[in-house]
Amino acid sequence: MNAFGRTNPLWLLLCVLLFSSLAHAVEPDEKLADPALEARARALTAELRCVVCQNQSVDDSDAPLAKDIRVLVRERIMAGDTDEEVIDYIVARYGRFVLLNPPLSGDTVLLWFGPGILLVVGLALAYLYVRRLNRAPVAPQPLSPAEEDAVKRIIEDPRA
Amino acid sequence: MSRYLSLVPLFLLLALAAYFAIGLSTDSRTVKSVLIDKPLPAFDLPKFGADGETFGSESLKGRVSLLNVFASWCITCRVEHPVLVKLTQEKRVAIYGLAWKDKPEELKAWLEELGNPYLAIADDAKGRTAIDLGVTGAPETYVIDKKGRIRFKQVGAIDDYVWRETIEPLVAHLEAEP
Numbered sequence: 220m221n222a223f224g225r226t227n228p229l230w231l232l233l234c235v236l237l238f239s240s241l242a243h244a245v246e247p248d249e250k251l252a253d254p255a256l257e258a259r260a261r262a263l264t265a266e267l268r269c270v271v272c273q274n275q276s277v278d279d280s281d282a283p284l285a286k287d288i289r290v291l292v293r294e295r296i297m298a299g300d301t302d303e304e305v306i307d308y309i310v311a312r313y314g315r316f317v318l319l320n321p322p323l324s325g326d327t328v329l330l331w332f333g334p335g336i337l338l339v340v341g342l343a344l345a346y347l348y349v350r351r352l353n354r355a356p357v358a359p360q361p362l363s364p365a366e367e368d369a370v371k372r373i374i375e376d377p378r379a
Numbered sequence: 380m381s382r383y384l385s386l387v388p389l390f391l392l393l394a395l396a397a398y399f400a401i402g403l404s405t406d407s408r409t410v411k412s413v414l415i416d417k418p419l420p421a422f423d424l425p426k427f428g429a430d431g432e433t434f435g436s437e438s439l440k441g442r443v444s445l446l447n448v449f450a451s452w453c454i455t456c457r458v459e460h461p462v463l464v465k466l467t468q469e470k471r472v473a474i475y476g477l478a479w480k481d482k483p484e485e486l487k488a489w490l491e492e493l494g495n496p497y498l499a500i501a502d503d504a505k506g507r508t509a510i511d512l513g514v515t516g517a518p519e520t521y522v523i524d525k526k527g528r529i530r531f532k533q534v535g536a537i538d539d540y541v542w543r544e545t546i547e548p549l550v551a552h553l554e555a556e557p
Binding site: 270271283284287288291310311312313314316344347 | 480512513514
């Protein structure tokens with residue numbers, strides 16, 4: 220009897236579903252021998268957009284160009300580049316578009332704070348609206364003497 | 380006052396609609412090159428079909444030229460190729476090739492079948508120069524001015540329309556520069 224002989228296949232399925240997200244596109248021959256450097260490479264490429272598929276990171280993508288960039292990033296790391304230098308190297312070629320985590324700068328201010336500003340504006344409008352609804356209704360004003368007279372006349376002689 | 384306040388959501392909606400209209404009408408899949416108006420990144424690669432010789436960025440200075448990134452494995456390049464062949468036959472512009480991650484024998488067969496419009500082909504077998512150029516796919520074509528600067532990047536195939544409307548006027552304009 221093999222090791223899985225008594226294992227419920229559902230457990231295997233559960234394991235596959237739970238841990239499949241850990242699978243990445245990095246191939247064994249790309250990996251660096253030093254685990255610390257490899258971890259740096261993984262972290263860096265996870266922040267880089269694959270320019271072929273665009274909504275995947277270089278770390279996730281199976282595109283040949285993404286593989287080339289993974290290898291390139293590892294080469295730069297082996298050559299002694301800091302994380303910043305590696306990122307600058309790629310940005311110099313592909314632009315800041317490839318940064319999945321865009322830095323805060325003049326033209327990204329709206330990107331970073333726009334949603335917050337919209338939220339605050341929305342809350343302010345909602346507050347003003349709700350306050351207006353809750354405001355106590357204006358107390359009824361007594362009739363003016365002229366109005367009292369008019370009412371009295373109508374009551375005394377409805378046909379007038 | 381409160382009457383105007385009630386119009387605020389309408390204006391917000393209109394602003395958002397305008398924003399989306401702009402966003403949806405621009406093609407976000409085309410990554411704008413950061414190298415426009417910058418010198419062509421330096422490279423020196425084996426010259427295809429010429430044993431031992433190299434072909435590099437220095438050779439692209441002194442005349443207006445196109446640098447076409449292509450590969451025999453690229454389907455769209457096959458569509459684009461006849462246009463390039465015609466441009467060379469009619470002597471419209473100097474076209475150089477950068478063979479991106481191609482195998483020499485496949486490249487040779489491809490050129491024999493479809494014709495060779497290139498003055499010279501740099502063989503970028505490892506794809507490293509393509510990364511230096513910011514290539515995102517094939518085909519892509521760089522318009523290089525006389526000083527060796529990248530002035531325009533065409534992402535995707537050059538067809539008759541792209542040539543007539545975009546690249547031909549630009550080449551004429553660059554030719555007129557000192």
